[in-house]
Amino acid sequence: MDKQEIHDCANFDYDLVLNHIGQFGSFQKKILFFLSFVSAAGGLAVVVFAFTGFEPNYRCRVPACESGPHLTYYEENTYNYSSDDQNLDLPVWYGGKTIERRDRCRNLVVERENIVDGICLSETNGSVWVQEREGEETPSTCGPEDLVFDRSLMLSTVVEEFELVCDRAWLRTVINIMYMLGLLMGSYMFGWISDNFGRIKALMLGILFVSLSGFGAAFCSGPTGLYVFAVLRFLCGIGGIACFMVSFVLIVEHVGYKYTMIVGIGINIPFAIGEIILGVEAYFIRDWKMLQMVAYLPMVGLVIVYWIAPESVRWLLAKGKFEQAKKIMESIAKANGKDFPEHIFNNLETKTEKEKEITMQTKKTNASVLDIFKSGKMCFRILNMSFQWFSVTLCFYGLSFASTGLSRDVFTNFQLSVAIEIPAYIFCLFVIDCWGRRPVLSLCQLLSGISCITCAFLQGSEDPTLKLIQVIFSLVGKFGASAAFAIVYLYTAELFPTCIRNQSVGFCAFTAKIGGVTTMLLDLLKVYWLPAPVFIMGISATLGGMLALGLPETAGEKLPDTMEEAARMGTGTKRGLCSCSCQSEK
Numbered sequence: 288m289d290k291q292e293i294h295d296c297a298n299f300d301y302d303l304v305l306n307h308i309g310q311f312g313s314f315q316k317k318i319l320f321f322l323s324f325v326s327a328a329g330g331l332a333v334v335v336f337a338f339t340g341f342e343p344n345y346r347c348r349v350p351a352c353e354s355g356p357h358l359t360y361y362e363e364n365t366y367n368y369s370s371d372d373q374n375l376d377l378p379v380w381y382g383g384k385t386i387e388r389r390d391r392c393r394n395l396v397v398e399r400e401n402i403v404d405g406i407c408l409s410e411t412n413g414s415v416w417v418q419e420r421e422g423e424e425t426p427s428t429c430g431p432e433d434l435v436f437d438r439s440l441m442l443s444t445v446v447e448e449f450e451l452v453c454d455r456a457w458l459r460t461v462i463n464i465m466y467m468l469g470l471l472m473g474s475y476m477f478g479w480i481s482d483n484f485g486r487i488k489a490l491m492l493g494i495l496f497v498s499l500s501g502f503g504a505a506f507c508s509g510p511t512g513l514y515v516f517a518v519l520r521f522l523c524g525i526g527g528i529a530c531f532m533v534s535f536v537l538i539v540e541h542v543g544y545k546y547t548m549i550v551g552i553g554i555n556i557p558f559a560i561g562e563i564i565l566g567v568e569a570y571f572i573r574d575w576k577m578l579q580m581v582a583y584l585p586m587v588g589l590v591i592v593y594w595i596a597p598e599s600v601r602w603l604l605a606k607g608k609f610e611q612a613k614k615i616m617e618s619i620a621k622a623n624g625k626d627f628p629e630h631i632f633n634n635l636e637t638k639t640e641k642e643k644e645i646t647m648q649t650k651k652t653n654a655s656v657l658d659i660f661k662s663g664k665m666c667f668r669i670l671n672m673s674f675q676w677f678s679v680t681l682c683f684y685g686l687s688f689a690s691t692g693l694s695r696d697v698f699t700n701f702q703l704s705v706a707i708e709i710p711a712y713i714f715c716l717f718v719i720d721c722w723g724r725r726p727v728l729s730l731c732q733l734l735s736g737i738s739c740i741t742c743a744f745l746q747g748s749e750d751p752t753l754k755l756i757q758v759i760f761s762l763v764g765k766f767g768a769s770a771a772f773a774i775v776y777l778y779t780a781e782l783f784p785t786c787i788r789n790q791s792v793g794f795c796a797f798t799a800k801i802g803g804v805t806t807m808l809l810d811l812l813k814v815y816w817l818p819a820p821v822f823i824m825g826i827s828a829t830l831g832g833m834l835a836l837g838l839p840e841t842a843g844e845k846l847p848d849t850m851e852e853a854a855r856m857g858t859g860t861k862r863g864l865c866s867c868s869c870q871s872e873k
Contacts, residue, residue: 301601302544302845304616304628310543311550312623318541318596319550322534323557325494328586329531330561332497332523335582336466337701338569340445340459344386344437345452347394347429352380360437392428392453428453440697442573449513458513464807465517469524471800477529478793486537486599486789487592493529494589496522501583505576523583530589531558532776532796536789539780540599544845551777552715559712559769562705570698601785605848658787664854668782669791671834673798675728675775678824678831680802681809682735682768685824686761688806689742707762711769723842724778725835731771732832738764739825743818768828781841784853788846 302310309315344360362376377386381395431450446452451459473493481489500522507516531554538550565582572578600619603612620627659665687704719727738760745757776792783791812819839857847853 301604301848305543307628308616308620308625309623311546312619312625314619314622315538315542315546315550317622319538319553321592321595322538322554325490325530325534325589325592326554327557327561327564328494328497328589329527329534330558331565331582332501332527332530332561332586334562334565334701334705335501335579336445336463336520338441338444338565339575339579340462341441341697342446342451342456342459343441343444345391345434346386347392348433348435349378349380349395351396352378353435358435360435361439392434394427394429438573440573441569441575444575445516448508448575449516451513460807460810462513462517462520464804465520466524466527467800467803467807469521469526470528470803471524471797472521473525473528474532474796474800475790475793476525477533478790478796481533481536481789481793482602482787486533486540486602487596489529489789490533490537490596491590491593493526493533494586494592496526497530498526498583498586498589500526501586502580505579505583528796528800532792533789535776536780536792537596537599539777540601540785540788540846544843547781547846548720548777548842549716551780552712552719552773555712555769555773555776556709559705559708562708563702566698566701566705569701601846601848605785658850659783659791662850662854665850668838669794671837672775672779672782673795675732675771675831675835676779676795676799677802677805678732678827679735679768679771679775680799681806682739682764682824682828683772684803684806685809685820686735686739686765686768688810689761689821703762704765707765708769711766712773714766715770715773719774719777720842723840724774724781725838725840728771728774728778728838729832729835731767731774732828732835733767735764735767735771736825736828736830736832738767739821739828741825743822743825746818746821771828771831778838778841781844781846782839782853782856784847784849786848786850 346360348358360377362378431452434452436447445462446459449458451462473496477489477493480492500519504516504519504523507513507519535551535554538554539547542550568581569578572581597615597618598611600612600615603609603615617627659669715727741760742757742764745753745760748754748757775795779792779795780788806820806824809820809823812823816822841856844856847856
């Protein structure tokens with residue numbers, strides 16, 4: 288027996304057992320139902336900061352025209368807490384001026400002749416920015432205590448709580464990056480935990496991470512509050528990625544290969560529903576601390592999954608825990624109303640002494656994702672898939688962040704951006720098995736890339752028709768990115784063997800989060816060329832679409848349990864790029 292075989296996972300065909308006890312029966316449907324709540328929690332956690340960290344409009348107080356503790360950003364008679372600011376007017380003493388981002392912390396001075404009986408008039412040239420005065424050498428700005436915030440959308444935010452304004456505004460981006468770094472760290476950390484200690488234990492740890500850190504962040508305040516909040520955001524990101532990633536792997540491993548596509552894509556729909564639920568919560572809860580508590584505290588209840596969903600049988604077999612795996616398979620057979628195939632398991636128990644020795648050696652030897660790089664074919668596969676994740680994430684988050692420009696209504700913007708994900712996932716459900724993973728991933732990447740490039744060249748246009756076209760292409764791009772996001776999770780799980788499946792997903796997810804951080808860094812390029820971020824995202828996705836054609840097709844294939852099985856995937860397939868068959872090749 289050579290060294291490579293020793294590193295392979297336990298040689299047992301679990302899919303053969305599932306043919307007898309049910310590939311997707313009542314037992315698996317119950318697990319999918321409860322794991323859907325965990326997936327939704329992961330989606331909700333990702334977007335909470337879109338509202339708790341919402342950056343409101345703000346301006347300097349004008350002492351000559353306004354005073355008191357309850358000043359409003361807009362003219363009081365138009366301040367109706369509408370989410371559409373097109374009907375809200377600035378105070379009359381601005382005389383038709385608009386407050387650009389660079390003017391938010393600049394003091395406004397109203398000339399004396401435009402103040403009558405203590406009332407500021409609305410003369411067009413009756414007010415000027417301090418630095419516009421003749422002879423003024425240095426700009427005059429106001430401090431955070433003299434700022435007037437727009438509370439027509441959110442009554443309070445992290446930005447106002449920790450004074451992330453003016454020359455400290457960049458700290459908001461840092462907080463955002465901290466969460467993304469948490470996703471990056473958690474994707475690989477929980478991949479390793481899951482593969483070495485079990486899917487269920489990793490899932491429980493992830494739920495506790497995201498719920499407790501998210502809830503605790505609501506109590507951050509004071510001089511050190513920002514630093515504690517940043518750390519908790521990092522921990523929340525670690526737990527958030529674990530909730531979805533481990534749930535995905537767990538449900539995929541519990542069903543037969545005929546249903547991996549359905550559950551692999553289907554588990555993404557609750558993720559989008561979680562995002563939509565957060566949008567509804569944010570609409571009714573405009574205080575950031577209350578929203579933080581309402582969003583995260585209920586997640587603690589998800590630990591009930593520990594007593595409902597069993598450990599992955601595939602993982603147990605890969606670790607040589609045959610007795611525990613057998614008990615779970617018997618439970619599955621009973622719940623699905625099937626007879627347990629004792630003869631199959633008996634064949635496993637009557638192995639020769641030599642085979643038992645090899646199994647024990649395998650059990651003691653922990654396979655690593657690094658083993659993939661020993662094979663040229665597998666090395667190209669994981670590097671290719673890693674770039675798919677990178678480019679998909681770049682477009683997915685980039686278009687999500689850009690969605691606030693779709694209209695003036697932030698809540699509508701948000702709901703449009705996340706709601707488009709659901710039809711994208713449903714599209715995948717209908718075509719990915721018939722057409723195949725490879726061509727659909729390539730199509731979605733190219734669709735997203737071309738849409739981004741088109742949007743880039745339309746940016747900055749004031750023509751209403753061109754703006755509408757930009758909105759359409761933005762949503763089409765998000766559709767493609769969302770579909771591709773769902774596919775890469777499923778595709779990655781199918782391309783790599785059980786013993787390192789979660790580590791492989793975690794490794795690719797690690798590179799995906801680098802894409803998320805890159806999305807935020809690309810925003811800095813707007814200073815040099817406004818369309819640069821979206822254009823680069825489009826180029827990345829287009830390149831990903833072309834590289835996807837170099838991956839093997841996995842539609843209709845059973846999940847590989849060993850490295851050799853994974854390496855052979857796609858070698859005997861008759862599917863072409865334009866082939867369409869809804870029947871399994873097996």
